[in-house]
Amino acid sequence: MDQIFVTFKHMLVSLVPAGSQPVVSDLLSVAALIGTFAALFALTTVLERKGLARIQNRYGPNRVGLYGFLQPLADGLKTITKEDLVPRSADQVVHFLAPLVLVVPVFLALAVVPMGRNMAAVDLDAGVLFFFAVGAATELAVFMAGWSSRNKYSLLGAMRAIAQMISYEVPLILSALTVVMSVGSLSTLDIVQAQAGYAGGVAPHWHVLTPWGFAAFIVFLIAATAESNRSPFDLPEGESEIIAGYYIEYSGFKFALFFLGEYIGMFAVSGLAITLFLGGWHAPLPGLLWIPSYVWFFAKLLALIALFIWVRGTLPRLRMDQLMHFAWKFLLPMSLVTVVTAGMWRFLPLGWARWAICSILVLGPFLLLARLLSSGKIAKRSYRYAD
């Protein structure tokens, strides 16, 4: 049951002559990946709208299909048939290529995320580095979209988006570095393998259940939210209340491609967070091992997506300078502290002393930084009651 997709793929590949078997095997992996994540994207759009709506005390889309779950179909039809307007003074070639340059790297990034036992599309020796490299390539797409529209607001949105993405890339990579340092390998399969086993037959060896891993997981999630331009960090696109940010001049299918790229980027970075910190496709308790590995992976992925939607509906948007201060003055020192703590965790003797020392090493700077940065800026809350 666990290996049903793997055996199915092997069966399909064996039908092809031996010379082209590697190519067909890769093509099948790619097709499965694109199909699964496009379907997940469709599901997530409707889940997000309904989730946000419930948080905001209203119904979401509930007209199309049972409880509104066929809404993505209606959205897809709309985007395909909508007129594709391109401003006459826009740079035609760059304007056309920007959505492609966004979507291709984010799909590439999904290739190194293992979705089940033996279910990673490729096994690269430097998988984590590959992931961050293709993530960095998406920034160029954002600039291309913003600049080619020949629109001052669009360009401003693009510059802000790039500044935000570059700033949050550093804590993202540093917090991933703690895991790489602890496991000793850049390969995602090795990292998942290192989180196997259960301590005392109960607690899994996931990295999130260690002090440094927990802190690094939080930093990684915050940086990932900022990297995918999600609320509360969606200033570049959240100007959509007034201006739509860097994809204002896009309509129809290209806009849908931007949307797709953003959501798949969110899935990819959630997938990496699951691989690095939440144990990949491992089950949390040894008693639940009978559930297939890919079910665990997608369950964790849906949990993280739900977390992103929850945060979006709850927290207000950060201003640009608040965003930059947060990245450089809080997240970067915290991620450096987690790197040091991960190193200390490795070299201290096992036992409760290790837990105590590492917890203090993580909590101390966190409280200090939080107090220092918010001193004098946040007034004491005062309540005024209506009489």
Added chain:
Amino acid sequence: MTPLFGLLGFIIAASAVAAVALRNLVHCALALSVSFAGLAAIYLFLNAQFVGFAQILVYIGAVAILIVFAILLTGRGELERGAGFSAGWMIGLGVALAVFGTLAGLLLSSHLLVREMPPPAPTSVRDLGDQLMTHWVLPLEVLGLLLTAALIGSVVIVMKERGPR
């Protein structure tokens, strides 16, 4: 495999020519990114995985973006700014052609280069890490110092002067 190498070489050369010859500066920067991507593909082709991914991460993800930001911060980067070749462009072209001619002549006529091509060696990232941390640790630390100095230096150079006007 040779047609793939030929295609990659053509892409790299064509985008490099575009990067230095186009009038619109942003197009130059984007062509440069294509050239970097082609080079990363060649590194992967030559079995240097880590360098290929590092090339994408550093050059396309950072250097190209830096160049683009600089273009946007120094004028509009449009036709009127980037236009024009310098007055002595023929001399420049002549020098470049002479350099290429010399190098190509040397390469094609050398007998040292025509030898048996060894198969790819099985090296891993772990070996790279071992080497960096044992044999090459001093250059690594010096590189860290250099990058810190460059970071602080470039911020200081670009900072707006805050003095009595």
Added chain:
Amino acid sequence: MHAESLVTPLQACLLLSALLFSIGLAGALMRRNAIVILIGVELMLNAANLNLIAFWRYGPDPQALTGVIFVLFSIGVAAAEAAVGLALIIAVYRHRRTVNVDHLNSMKG
């Protein structure tokens, strides 16, 4: 690759590297805009990196990883140099309102 072809793979890589270097050199010598000159310099650095990797791959001792480490340092140094160079260009633009190197011909001011 066939061993009986006109050029060995090593020669092909080195030829591409020489071509890239010459294109970068031509750009650095022919253009007036400081940023395009910097683009030319980056192309030359990349050509040198390709050279190093080609010799590492087809050379005598790939296990020592010397070529790869050299290229990693070269990429780091090139990034630092691009940062400082662009900072200088921006600073010069603030004073002189131009990035045309032909107009930056006085030490005054």
